[in-house]
Amino acid sequence: MDADTLGGVQQVTHTLAQGLAERGHEVHVIGLHRAAAPFRYVDRPLYHHHVISRAPDRLARRPADRRLRKLFGAIGPGYAVMTSPSAVARVAGLLPARFRQVGQYHGSYDHARGCWHLASIRKHYPRLDQAVFLSEDDAWLFSEHALLPNTWALPNPLAAWPAQPASLDAPxxxxxxxxxxxxxxxxxxxxxxxxxxxxxxxxxxxxxxxxxxxxxxxxxxxxxxxxxxxxxxxxxxxxxxxxxxxxxxxxxxxxxxxxxxxxxxxxxxxxxxxxxxxxxxxxxxxxxxxxxxxxxxxxxxxxxxxxxxxxxxxxxxxxxxxxxxxxxxxxxxxxxxxxxxxx
Missing domain, CATH: 3.40.50.2000 (Glycogen Phosphorylase B;)
Incomplete structure (x- = not known):
């Protein structure tokens, strides 16, 4: 829901955005609200970065929706990658038809099953063009137990590759x-x-x-x-x-x-x-x-x-x-x- 908190989802988002931009894609990273303590992941981003609202204020939902629709109207056609069940529920209905909709989930099936995520995924993800999970195991579990016909497995990426391994001598x-x-x-x-x-x-x-x-x-x-x-x-x-x-x-x-x-x-x-x-x-x-x-x-x-x-x-x-x-x-x-x- 915000794109700049210190966390794994945000790190992966910015790593993928920069990598895709380096390959010539036009990439926009959109945070629905501002992070309380923004963290900078990429020093020289080649992608566009947007923040819709200053805070997650439910009373400001309508003006935020207007800003989102205006931004979506200026972009595309393309792919809208929504990085959580909350983002899918919030954004999918606002996207123009020219966008292909991809719902990403950064947790496991077992975690989703233990909280509200599984119900939200069952409700919203079948209507998307693709539902993306972090491993083949989890994609299969969601396909079988959440009855998703559109699963795909994509792992998180490494932002950089070290030239040398550790010596493994340090205690x-x-x-x-x-x-x-x-x-x-x-x-x-x-x-x-x-x-x-x-x-x-x-x-x-x-x-x-x-x-x-x-x-x-x-x-x-x-x-x-x-x-x-x-x-x-x-x-x-x-x-x-x-x-x-x-x-x-x-x-x-x-x-x-x-x-x-x-x-x-x-x-x-x-x-x-x-x-x-x-x-x-x-x-x-x-x-x-x-x-x-x-x-x-x-x-x-x-x-x-x-x-x-x-x-x-x-x-x-x-x-x-x-x-x-x-x-x-x-x-x-x-x-x-x-x-x-x-x-």
Whole structure:
């Protein structure tokens, strides 16, 4: 609904917009309202960027609709990619007939099933020209259980490809994401404690959010308060160095679609451990652990901490697998989907 918040959907949107624009497409990124704290993803965008409203005010819906219709009237014909169920419900009825309508979903089927998303997808997505999901597994599940006749699988892309992989010698486990409840960094801290990782091994958490003080207290309660380092926000330009200085990535989110952090770590040859919460997570090739099983997660971390050979073997496999998510390959698949819609 806004295009500039710090988040995975927004990062993917701007990465795809820039990539498609570099291929000669006219691209417009439209935020329905302004982000509270706008984040700049592309330094020199080749695409057009619009913000419809200053805030998500329901009372301003009619003037916002007028602005949207006027903007749509000046663009096209083309493809309207709506990046969430909320965006589809809000925008699809306002689009002129000359637009092909594509509904993208950045979550998993299991997540959609557990909230209002599935009902909205069932209601609105069958009428679209294409319904796009992050993995073949999730596309199949939506096709079968949401009765969608128009599913397509398109993964998230990597914005850049690192020239060199990590050495995997640094005694560091990395966690990246918002310090909010859904990311469940408390589980990652507990798993790190249960792994028995000896000093000088540390867990570095990159990100900020409302859970910071609770997570500090949790680390102290788990007996690893002196070895969990809260790094705060790190600029995107410095993230490659963070991956190069890590040996393992941990992902303990309650739900995920296809997290960019898994793809970025894999591209740097850093092996990862993740809860098996979606087809997208599985497609990135981490060491998979049953959802919520902190003991098993700790054991998986321990295996990688204890064996540099295993880290290198799994890291090399992850980097090879990450080639699939190279931006050029993903853009090829988007253009194939556009051609399919036109047929």
């Amino acid at each position: 560091r486990v990395l966690g990246v994401g918002r310090l909010e409840g859904v990311k469940r960094f408390d589980r990652l801290i507990s798993a790190f404690a249960r792994s028995g990782a000896p000093p000088p091994w540390q867990l570095h958490l990159i990100g900020d959010g409302g859970e910071l003080e609770r997570l500090r207290a949790h680390a102290a309660g788990e007996g690893v308060g002196d070895r969990v380092v809260f790094r705060g926000l790190v600029p995107a330009a410095r993230m490659p160095a963070e991956y190069l200085n890590a040996s393992i990535l941990g992902l303990t989110s309650e739900h995920e679609g296809l997290p960019i952090v898994l793809l970025e770590s894999a591209a740097h040859g850093v092996p990862s451990v993740a809860f098996d919460v979606s087809g997208g997570v599985r497609s990135a090739g981490p060491v998979l652990v049953p959802p919520g099983d902190v003991e098993a997660f700790g054991a998986a971390l321990a295996g990688l901490i204890d064996s540099a050979a295993d880290r290198r073997r799994l890291g090399a496999a992850a980097r090879a697998r990450a080639e699939t998510f190279h931006l050029d390959h993903v853009l090829d698949r988007w253009e194939s989907m556009f051609n399919h819609v036109d047929r």
